[in-house]
Amino acid sequence: MPSLPNSAFLLWTSDFGAGHRQTALALAQALEEMDPGGEIEVMDVRQMLHPRLYPLLKAGYRLTLEQLPVLFGQAYRMADRYPLSVSGWYGPRVQLARLRFKALLSERSWQAIISTTGYAAMVMASFRRSGALNAPVATVITDFYAHPYWIHPGTDLYIVGHDAVLEGLRTRGVPRERIVTTGIPIHPAFESAAEKREASRRSEQAEGGSTRPLRLILMGGGWGLFQDLDRLLGALDRSRIPLHLWVLTGRNAELQKALSARPVPSPHAVQALGYLPPEAVADLFAVSDGLITKPGGVTLAEALAVGVPMFLVHALPGPEEENARLFVSLGLAETGDEHALVRWAEKLADPTFHEAWLTRAKPHRPKEAARAAAKAVLRLIPTSLY
CATH class of the missing domain: 3.40.50.2000 (Glycogen Phosphorylase B;)
Structure with missing residues (x-):
């Protein structure tokens, strides 16, 4: 123009x-x-x-x-x-x-x-x-x-x-x-990540499915505001399926330091990452199997655009509760206690779960x-x- x-x-x-x-x-x-x-x-x-x-x-x-x-x-x-x-x-x-x-x-x-x-x-x-x-x-x-x-x-x-x-x-x-x-307008890197994610998923299916650990992202917003993060990680420690966890701590340097020095070793790989630019977050979304996050509107829009199933935690009273209510009602996200979190994580290993999620998400994913x-x-x- x-x-x-x-x-x-x-x-x-x-x-x-x-x-x-x-x-x-x-x-x-x-x-x-x-x-x-x-x-x-x-x-x-x-x-x-x-x-x-x-x-x-x-x-x-x-x-x-x-x-x-x-x-x-x-x-x-x-x-x-x-x-x-x-x-x-x-x-x-x-x-x-x-x-x-x-x-x-x-x-x-x-x-x-x-x-x-x-x-x-x-x-x-x-x-x-x-x-x-x-x-x-x-x-x-x-x-x-x-x-x-x-x-x-x-x-x-x-x-x-x-x-x-x-x-x-x-x-x-x-x-x-x-x-x-x-x-909601989001960085174009998330649009590209959706294509990368779909290509990777097709490649794994062609090879007979994935044998790698499930890759999960934990996000607490740009400020890394997590409540009871130890409880979340402790719950995931009980998963029978091998996991690789990326914990995005945003600009919360103290949280990143505490995670790196976590006294109780996890049976899973846990990696604490500080603030990442949108392009780097999009790259993680492209290769992840699920997202555990506070239900901020922009984060939900990014995950939906890429095609990442979500489990919602620590909703801020008010706007994030409303965001969570809509996404749960549409079948785009789940929420609940630590037992529900573990069940959700283990369901991600089932390819039919992801296919069903993509079917539900399709009419709600703007381009x-x-x-x-x-x-x-x-x-x-x-x-x-x-």
Whole structure:
């Protein structure tokens, strides 16, 4: 496609959870490919708003998730039940953001502004609703639930990961024409990993099946937030099937160090890996047999795209519980206690289990979600050829 004249796109994100940023970067890359001459800015909304306080705010958020997740869940549920409480709670901060961002939004002619976090979506919708912003605004919902935190009058387009979210938005009054289901935008490496995984699976089947240990990945999100990891590993130690375990500890260096010095030897191979870029994670997904993970929306989207069966643990009260509820109801994931975990791991050795999972997953696996989302954004622009 020829470049739009003087095109500029602003993508708001947040490092309060790695998924928001990964989604923004994936969408930015797709926009760059589809509009090569366009300028693309990816900015952290909270860092721009509170540059000096940002490290403290981020540390406080992480501490809340680690020590007081129930409070997070209670706030989420209250806002779900009483949507007006969202605007009431965030109202003063929205006004502050409008004062801080007014110059930024007027300094150039933005073709479109996209938010991958609910707070930024709220602020941009406020600008749009008041007539202070001419550029269309889009929101990419990075969970699999239509929570009021994401829904704000003035938003031109909602980009969602599943039709269940579309229906949830419609139930909450969003017009159908303002919603598009593309899948959550993810790094293109995960699309390539799906092809590698399928080729490897066909090769093993042609050779009469695999005799290697089952390869499982354990993930605790970008911050490596695991509860009772020793209990999970202890349960897997009881598996009768040989396992090779990759534990992705994210940016949690203390956890990686503790795992490397685990006092009780495992009958299985256990490898602790720190933070990995998306390409490296995708490579692991391509050769793994299953994923044990917290149900963050972007992680689930990545695993689904590659074709990796999932067992969900340690759901954060609120959004991750809703993500887990949908994936379990669709037969895309399992959850339960350590006995259920061992049963799930042992089922992975049965080729018919994987075939049945792929059959269930097929209608829910979007192709090239980032490009589809970028195309939806470009369609908001009158001069676009899409």
